[in-house]
Amino acid sequence: APDTAHAKGALAEGKWVSSCCVGCTSWCSxxxxxxxxxxxxxxxxxxxxxxxxxxxxxxxxxxxxxxxPDRVKSPxxxxxxxxxxxxxxxFVPISWDEALDMLADRIMELREKDETHKFMLMRxxxxxxxxxxxxxxxxxxxxxxxxxxxxxxxxAEKMRYFQEGQWAYMQYDIPNTRYVLIWxxxxxxxxxxxxxxxxxxxxxxxxxxxASVEPxxxxxxxxxxxxxxxxxxxxxxxxxxxxxxxxxxxxxxKPFVGDFFDGENRFIPGHxxxxxxxxxxxxxxxxxxxxxxxxxxxxEWAEPxxxxxxxxxxxxxxxxxxxxxNCISWVGGGPAMQPRGTYGVLAAxxxxxxxxxxxxxxxxLRYNSRSYxxxxxxxxxxxxxxxxxxxxxxxxQRGRLEWPNLASGRSGGGVNTNNVADAIINEDPNEIKVxxxxxxxxxxxxxxxxxxxxxxxxxxxFAHLTTHASEMSFYADIVLPVNHCxxxxxxxxxxxxxxxxxxxxxxxxxxxxxxTKSMExxxxxxxxxxxxxxxFDNLLRYYQTIVDPETGKSPANDKxxxxxxIKHRMQHFWDPAQSKGGDKFSGWEExxxxxxxxxxxxxxxxxxxxxxxxxxxFEFYSETLKDAxxxxxxxxxxxxxxxxxxxxxxxxxxxxxxxxxEEPYEWGDPVEYPFKFVDYKARLNREGxxxxxxxxxxxxxxxxxxxxxxDVAKLNPIDGERLGIRTGDKIRLTTPVGSIVCTASxxxxxxxxTVAKCFGQGHWAYGRYAAKVFGKEALGANNNDIIPxxxxxxxxxxxxxxxxxxxxxxA
Ligand code: MGD
Ligand code: SF4
Numbered sequence: 001a002p003d004t005a006h007a008k009g010a011l012a013e014g015k016w017v018s019s020c021c022v023g024c025t026s027w028c029s030x031x032x033x034x035x036x037x038x039x040x041x042x043x044x045x046x047x048x049x050x051x052x053x054x055x056x057x058x059x060x061x062x063x064x065x066x067x068x069p070d071r072v073k074s075p076x077x078x079x080x081x082x083x084x085x086x087x088x089x090x091f092v093p094i095s096w097d098e099a100l101d102m103l104a105d106r107i108m109e110l111r112e113k114d115e116t117h118k119f120m121l122m123r124x125x126x127x128x129x130x131x132x133x134x135x136x137x138x139x140x141x142x143x144x145x146x147x148x149x150x151x152x153x154x155x156a157e158k159m160r161y162f163q164e165g166q167w168a169y170m171q172y173d174i175p176n177t178r179y180v181l182i183w184x185x186x187x188x189x190x191x192x193x194x195x196x197x198x199x200x201x202x203x204x205x206x207x208x209x210x211a212s213v214e215p216x217x218x219x220x221x222x223x224x225x226x227x228x229x230x231x232x233x234x235x236x237x238x239x240x241x242x243x244x245x246x247x248x249x250x251x252x253x254k255p256f257v258g259d260f261f262d263g264e265n266r267f268i269p270g271h272x273x274x275x276x277x278x279x280x281x282x283x284x285x286x287x288x289x290x291x292x293x294x295x296x297x298x299x300e301w302a303e304p305x306x307x308x309x310x311x312x313x314x315x316x317x318x319x320x321x322x323x324x325x326n327c328i329s330w331v332g333g334g335p336a337m338q339p340r341g342t343y344g345v346l347a348a349x350x351x352x353x354x355x356x357x358x359x360x361x362x363x364x365l366r367y368n369s370r371s372y373x374x375x376x377x378x379x380x381x382x383x384x385x386x387x388x389x390x391x392x393x394x395x396x397q398r399g400r401l402e403w404p405n406l407a408s409g410r411s412g413g414g415v416n417t418n419n420v421a422d423a424i425i426n427e428d429p430n431e432i433k434v435x436x437x438x439x440x441x442x443x444x445x446x447x448x449x450x451x452x453x454x455x456x457x458x459x460x461x462f463a464h465l466t467t468h469a470s471e472m473s474f475y476a477d478i479v480l481p482v483n484h485c486x487x488x489x490x491x492x493x494x495x496x497x498x499x500x501x502x503x504x505x506x507x508x509x510x511x512x513x514x515x516t517k518s519m520e521x522x523x524x525x526x527x528x529x530x531x532x533x534x535x536f537d538n539l540l541r542y543y544q545t546i547v548d549p550e551t552g553k554s555p556a557n558d559k560x561x562x563x564x565x566i567k568h569r570m571q572h573f574w575d576p577a578q579s580k581g582g583d584k585f586s587g588w589e590e591x592x593x594x595x596x597x598x599x600x601x602x603x604x605x606x607x608x609x610x611x612x613x614x615x616x617x618f619e620f621y622s623e624t625l626k627d628a629x630x631x632x633x634x635x636x637x638x639x640x641x642x643x644x645x646x647x648x649x650x651x652x653x654x655x656x657x658x659x660x661x662e663e664p665y666e667w668g669d670p671v672e673y674p675f676k677f678v679d680y681k682a683r684l685n686r687e688g689x690x691x692x693x694x695x696x697x698x699x700x701x702x703x704x705x706x707x708x709x710x711d712v713a714k715l716n717p718i719d720g721e722r723l724g725i726r727t728g729d730k731i732r733l734t735t736p737v738g739s740i741v742c743t744a745s746x747x748x749x750x751x752x753x754t755v756a757k758c759f760g761q762g763h764w765a766y767g768r769y770a771a772k773v774f775g776k777e778a779l780g781a782n783n784n785d786i787i788p789x790x791x792x793x794x795x796x797x798x799x800x801x802x803x804x805x806x807x808x809x810x811a
Contacts, residue, residue: 184334
């Protein structure tokens with residue numbers, strides 16, 4: 001606890017400064033203990049109503065990140081013009097002036113030749129100041145190409161939009177729940193809301209039953225009442241059988257779903273019902289779903305597919321429904337980030353509709369609302385070149401027939417991150433000549449790593465804004481060293497859990513050790529000045545419109561720009577005259593001290609019959625998906641069935657609009673590749689960014705079945721014995737697209753027939769601990785070298801799960 005005598009005594013000389021952690025998308029409100037300008041300790045911000053003083057274990061690795069001696073310490077330029085996996089870039093230090101002159105010259109060349117669409121900006125993680133760089137900069141220059149990492153993150157999870165009308169991640173009301181059924185998520189380990197849920201989990205274990213549906217025993221699974229070790233790729237069958245059982249046994253939540261007109265249950269296996277006999281309340285299309293599909297989806301049908309005994313399916317389904325409506329079907333990336341994953345998400349999320357846990361006490365809630373202030377419009381700052389440029393096709397090809405990417409129900413509404421490598425290589429829709437990338441490392445984090453090596457080698461001029469010389473930086477012409485945003489910059493992010501939302505302020509809490517700058521404010525400002533010196537001042541004039549809300553003064557330099565930008569963005573939180581609910585502050589100074597704004601508590605059931613779907617109801621038969629697919633098909637002058645075929649789904653006709661099981665699409669012949677690969681996130685992975693922290697390697701055994709200082713692949717002991725493989729042996733994992741070597745660990749938490757391995761190691765760059773020989777030889781093995789490139793095309797998400805067959809041999 002923060003106020004114990006020990007804490008006071010030991011840390012008496014310094015000061016707790018508020019900030020926010022960016023270690024994963026939990027974005028917890030934090031405090032950093034600072035002594036003489038140095039950060040020495042981290043804890044949760046006690047003022048936060050979401051995570052409070054709690055921290056997950058990896059929060060502390062942020063200290064090793066910010067003080068990593070391998071950080072890039074000044075701008076660098078490449079001296080070797082050749083780019084490739086085995087080319088040493090020959091980086092030499094240069095000044096910020098020289099670096100930004102080089103970048104500005106290249107952008108001006110594009111503008112002079114009417115080639116602004118050949119500019120691309122990529123981002124990985126970000127803060128809520130992102131629009132200044134990610135949106136405004138490419139648009140004012142005249143490029144359509146702002147490419148985020150969302151589709152390699154967890155985009156397919158959001159396909160619940162087509163049932164509930166929310167294109168968003170959800171929060172879970174853990175303190176009030178009576179049943180949590182988790183599908184392919186590991187909230188005590190990886191994401192999302194880890195610090196909060198670690199704290200409330202004990203209460204849930206006391207009050208609720210918790211079951212984990214996962215191909216391997218996850219960290220969260222080890223803190224559950226029950227584990228359902230589903231075969232990778234078969235969640236849709238299991239979820240459909242649970243829904244079937246709930247209906248057959250008459251256990252649906254009648255106040256939410258409705259009932260037969262006379263109260264008699266007509267859901268008899270194998271029999272259709274008359275649609276008009278069921279009167280729905282807050283849902284739509286239950287009878288259609290039953291008649292088209294669910295009536296035959298019995299637990300006995302599902303058992304041989306998903307590998308879970310029919311008795312267990314029935315027991316869990318009825319236990320879950322008995323807790324209705326205070327129950328949570330928690331749908332994570334596992335069933336979602338697969339080829340055909342959309343239908344796994346819809347099947348598992350439909351359970352929230354059947355049991356009324358949707359938007360209910362102890363159920364699944366959207367994030368409480370919050371009101372960041374938008375940045376001024378850029379319309380007056382886009383000249384004719386920019387207006388033409390932004391209308392060109394985006395480099396990721398979103399919206400083409402084979403890329404519906406239906407974010408928020410719009411054809412081409414979402415990003416296609418991993419397709420960008422192929423698009424660059426094929427110069428389709430056009431070549432990319434000048435690129436910027438920030439907070440991203442796609443050469444490591446995307447399946448098909450070699451494609452990114454080839455693509456980035458092709459780009460004439462690439463500027464990487466990064467803390468470390470990562471794999472992607474090796475293809476850069478200039479490397480621009482950035483601040484660690486938790487400790488060295490102004491910024492903001494927010495989170496939501498257990499019925500609250502917290503919006504946190506990041507601030508420059510420590511003295512910068514090196515010649516680094518803030519990625520979303522200082523660097524774009526300095527670049528805007530360089531462009532203005534070359535006769536193109538639109539970006540600078542736009543940035544000057546972001547004034548200090550207290551004085552009305554325009555920024556005169558990069559530092560003022562950063563400060564005014566954060567004050568502007570957060571004005572509704574700190575300025576009492578602008579407050580829109582939640583915590584109130586006397587002004588900026590008090591807000592900086594406290595560092596977090598909390599929302600009012602959640603209003604349950606406000607979304608019932610008021611959802612963002614076409615019917616306003618929870619749609620079992622999704623009219624919203626039907627509309628989206630039909631408009632995508634119409635755009636391409638074809639039918640929905642043809643779209644489904646081109647996008648590699650099996651559903652035809654009305655089946656495309658309802659939750660159902662789709663046989664997983666697999667890469668590799670089962671005879672040649674008898675195992676299935678289970679990729680997952682490690683407990684200490686700060687996404688891809690902690691691998692150069694010594695604690696990451698030293699404490700690797702925090703992941704069940706893993707070993708410190710090793711990169712292991714986990715096999716069931718039965719398979720180990722059959723193959724003559726023992727713990728500690730070097731083994732080769734081969735899929736149809738590649739081969740890696742790692743260390744075997746025999747572990748009962750891996751099902752027979754599967755191989756489980758954490759994502760995170762296998763860096764050949766990044767720093768002295770991450771790589772075996774920096775710039776040359778990898779330490780461990782990168783899963784993305786063997787994961788075949790595939791997608792859930794309705795969401796545009798990259799597939800990481802369910803489709804990967806492999807063989808295992810002694811190396
Ligand atoms: P990271 O790998 O985290 O991000 O993948 P990316 O979006 O590519 O790399 C971040 C880069 O930012 C590094 O180069 C680092 O040097 C730099 N950096 C670190 N801190 C800062 C900072 O404060 N500012 C700036 N500008 N740069 C900084 C992440 C992506 O990976 C994600 S989100 C997920 S969820 C996926 N997870 C995943 C998986 O589970 N399995 C497999 N096989 N692949 C995965 N890839 C995905
Ligand atoms: Fe940081 Fe994620 Fe841990 Fe929160 S849960 S403290 S954001 S690493």
